[in-house]
Amino acid sequence: MSGDILIVDSITTNRIVLKVKLSSAFYSVFQASSAQDALAICATEMPDLVLVTSELTDMGFGAFHDQLHALPGCRKTPIVALTSEDDAQLRMRRFREGAADVITSPISDTVLLARLRTLMRNAHRDTDQWIKPEAAEVFGFADARATFLRPGRIAAMTPRAHPARDSKSAGVSWHRFYKELSSATTHQLERYDMRRGRGLKDLQTHPDAVLLEIGRARDEHGLAPLAELRTAPQTRDAKIIALMDYAKAPLRPLRWIWGHMM
Structure with missing residues (x-):
């Protein structure tokens, strides 16, 4: 498999259409109809990417982002917002709330899959650069983090x-x-x-x-x-x-x- 992707959408038809597209690209696809269902799936399956295709009915996008990234093994999981509204303010709001990318539909399948692959590859690379907290303690690197951060x-x-x-x-x-x-x-x-x-x-x-x-x-x-x-x-x-x-x-x-x- 190319990776595991969780689709979060309250509309069954939307989930099915996306699942067909992603499955044809050899992704393993999970589905959730609400944010709470998605968090339960992520806690056990730890997908490589979460695709939120509409407004969450039971939780704000920012709260969903924070709760997902608080789960063990999901700290670096990218969350992609897929929206049908070509709204610049909505895109910026989603980025501020933690979205790794905001994609406006309709979009070609080729471009969609390319962007998802890039996000997943970057997430895996970033995860590899972080050692586990327990390993840090063993090697003596568990000191308090320095407060100095240089400008980018x-x-x-x-x-x-x-x-x-x-x-x-x-x-x-x-x-x-x-x-x-x-x-x-x-x-x-x-x-x-x-x-x-x-x-x-x-x-x-x-x-x-x-x-x-x-x-x-x-x-x-x-x-x-x-x-x-x-x-x-x-x-x-x-x-x-x-x-x-x-x-x-x-x-x-x-x-x-x-x-x-x-």
Whole structure:
């Protein structure tokens, strides 16, 4: 099996449709009609991913997230919210409540499965990096956690092929966006233009996250820089967020590549 996925939806038809799609991709699928049923299943089955496909009728999304991650073996389980509402405020609310991703339907099966695979792979990788608490005590690493946390490093990048960023108005818009972002966060933000110098070789730091301007890319060449970022030593471990024109990009299902900064 490719992994275990729990579908949470109060509507039976929705669960069946999704189960067929996921089962055809060789996932083992569990179903729950409520948040309480889902928590009971997670306590025994510990799925690799939980897919919430509608508003929970018996519990808020944030409360469900917290209770699920409090279960033994489920601390890193990603929760994906699938919604039919193309609402930016709803997406941001779900992210604030702990969603690993928010997917707006309808969405192609290929893109849906790709995003679920990515989330599950990242969750497994993160889990492997954490040793069990009891092992920490044995090895003498159970001391109190230090309170110091350094600010994250964010690299805002303009790719080499960037036809939508040639106008003066677009440049002003991005400048204002980064200025507002810098004032709203304690993280260190640096802008970097891949069209100048030697490309990524000029990047001296290893950023924790990369903001990649894709803009109104009208074909898949707009995503080409992703491969370069994933292979470069400075950025291959960074989380990548693709900034795409929400209203007009034909690659709209790929507009968000979300990750948690450590």
